[in-house]
Amino acid sequence: MTGEAAPDRPLRVAVIGGGCGAMTAADYLSRPEQQGRFQVTVFQEGWRLGGKGASGRGASGRIEEHGLHIWLGHYDNSFRMMRACHAELDVAGKGHLFGDWRDAFLPEPDIGLFSPHEAGGWQRWTGRFPPRPGLPGDPRPHAPHSLAGYFAGALAMAQTLLLDVEVERRGVAPPLVQPAVDPTGLMGLVQTLLSRGVFAGAVVLAEAMAVLRVAIGTVPPALDSPLLRLADRVVAGLRDWAEANLLADDRHRHVWELLDVALAGLIGTLRAGLWNDPRGLDALDDYDCQEWLRANGASERSLASPFIRGLYDLGFAQEDGDPLKPAFAAGAGTRGSLRMLFGYRGSLFWRMRAGMGDVVFAPLYEALKGRGVDFRFFHRLTDVGMAWGAEPHVRSLTFDVQARVKGAGAYQPMVEVAGRPCWPSDPDWTQLEEGEALAGARPQFENHWDRTRAGTLTLEVEKDFDFVVLGTSIGAIPHVAPEILAKDGRWRDMVAHVKTTATQAFQIWLTEDLEQLGWEGPPYISSAFVKPFDTWCDMAHVIPEEAWAQPPATAVYFCSSLPDPPVPPTDADTDYPARRADEVKAAAARFLEEQVPHLWPGMRDADGRFRWSLLADAEGSDGAGAGPERFATQYWRANVSPSERYVLSLPGSVQYRISPLDTGYDNMTIAGDWTACGLNSGCTESAVMSGMLAAHALSGFPKLEDIMGYDHP
């Protein structure tokens, strides 16, 4: 039993922030398994939950997001949480509000990647990843993850690729090989193969791969020397075979590039002795992913492949948002890639039916509210006051109260769009004191530089709270916890090394769909396109979720990192967000006009002029114009506030992350994708795992072994 203070009352937990990490912690601390031990209060700046995942509804109920949010099929903890949430709402008679979770998350098996064509323009590689057993969030057996398992999977893929190509080349399958049974057992087979020298020919290579697949699942790590030699030999043989058979054939080339990289990574883990290293893949975190793969034999061609570029783009893995500085810690990157490729269930990617706020934070809010979790909107944390001494702990929490709710009631944050509860893009001023004045001034409560407030609030330990879950993003830590940073070297190191990047995004609504505009194929999630907006996705499926009088044919979302200025802005530079937003607007319009027609040729008319008139105006005004000025009717944003910045996993930074289990303060934990959460990369799943760790830190629930993927090489 945690904390035996005042047995007649629950322990009061102040959860700061409303993003994935904070909300997961609030979820697990308020679950029935806790038997009412905790009273949870969520303090959120502004009018809506979600943090970087917050979304709103603008004119015509159009969805307005921070960027493009895609869930991956290995986000087991995230999906499990949402599936439980939907089930709980259903039992509570609220299932009709949000439907089944499978209506909220849609499988997306198709991915599109781009590479510059030698003749100019872009070459497109598209792939469909077939379904895997089960659904994300299904229970997993214990210890499902191992480097041996990943290596065996990669070899199986390589083996099938090799045989596929042989079948296609010859017209018939090569003769089936029945390997000779060696009476000295498996290691005898390995030595026999090694004695053959170079593996030439598909058949011999297939046999060698088969032996290796069995060997890596069987041979204890202590005998990895002949294993490594065999693995080196097999991979070298595969590379020679690929050079001879694949590079002229584009259809197979990208499959090989993916495998080349996967095998280089796995060979690297063998060479580095990671299979015996208690640090596992963490031992690689000082290296950059590409550098490390290059050192272990991946070809330059594979490293420059759209798949690798796409991985970096999806993670905004550029230091300072600079596309010339790609950087991803090899351990975190390898772990994430292995889980992504070999651990997805159902589909590789999953889209959301509507905005992430609608699909994730609305049902969570509804479920948690039903359990008695208290939500205090318009409360922005400004200071964490500490008590030092033998037992350092959080002494106080100070907030700006940005606005007060009329009648001291609870703020009702949701609006209904297309029959479902949604978060609006602006507060409901009518619920607020001085609402008319606020509506006129339109303060930006989520903007770090806007310090509009109606008052302040200071909470004190023991009097007002017992525990704190600090769920703000790391970008906000220097602003809210200067006292900790002044005294605690571990926290200073964390803030100095775990960096973030600003991001930019824009959304357009079009009166013709992409097929009409000349795009061939399914609505891919696409990445590795030209900068600045290298990642985009056709979001036509959200149009029915909006409330247009005359619905457009589709919506398309673009996003990417946003380079920082050479000199960071000060808190006094209140125009900074607006200036950056103007930059994004101009860049987006330019990108639309110059680059997008490469994707959708129909965006230009017969005379080569860009068809601005295709942009649908949500306000239906007559004055939107038919030229470039019409872009002003669309949506764009620069995510530059400290808590909006995307968390990076730069080489050399991961070791400085602090775990929610080990903050150093006996009444505080932390939650967010910036923490040492196991996955250690900027994504929803990391944040959710972190939130689960935060709940465990305070209560022992959930068990660590129940956090899927936490224990992982």
Add this chain to the structure above:
Amino acid sequence: MAGKKGSASPGGRARKPTPERTGPIRDAWTPPGLAAARGHHTGGHEDVGEAVAEAVRSGYRVIGENLRQGRAAADRMAAGRYELADAPEELSVLGTRLVQLGRELSTVWFDLVGAVLRDPGLKDVLKPLHAKAPVHAPAEAPVATGPMLSVVFLGTDRARAKAVPMQVAERPSSLVTAGFHPLGTGQPPITKVTFKLSGDGEGIVALVEVPEHQPAGHYSGTVCDAASGEPVAALTIEIHG
């Protein structure tokens, strides 16, 4: 509940419990117990030999039961009818086999999807994922009385062939053919043939690419099971002038 219990200071302040550990277990190796449970053994040459032979054979299962289920699932997903309410069991069986086969990124998979999407009968009913209207399977889906081998021609409308019943090999693996050879003399054979599961999941479709200037005539060929070599069907194709 893990770890040392939390406690209150003499002043009553609550403190977190001490966790049993503060970091993940990064054990990279498959635990020996788990490896043993999977049936891998370090000794016993028969076991080793069979394990390796099985690993070799698994790469050869190009078409068969596994692809059959994969085709059906892929069709549903492409049609936007990912009926997850009834999918999990299907996907579980499918996925286990697919993982065993290691076909996750095979381009043959892409070819099959492309061929299906080009199939005029299916294309009309395939809608993007975002379509709100429910999509139904083709009304003319045949009722299978036994596995049939039918033909779809690519690149021409001058050809026709009649579906024929198939023998099913005892342990089906891939299907292969040496091509379709002219019954007359002098014409080149038609060799570009691949196989896919039929839309109803009950038979096989031979995708035959007919060269543009293929002479008119009758062409015949035998389709065999790759592993055993036993013939499973004989097909005759007619190319019109």
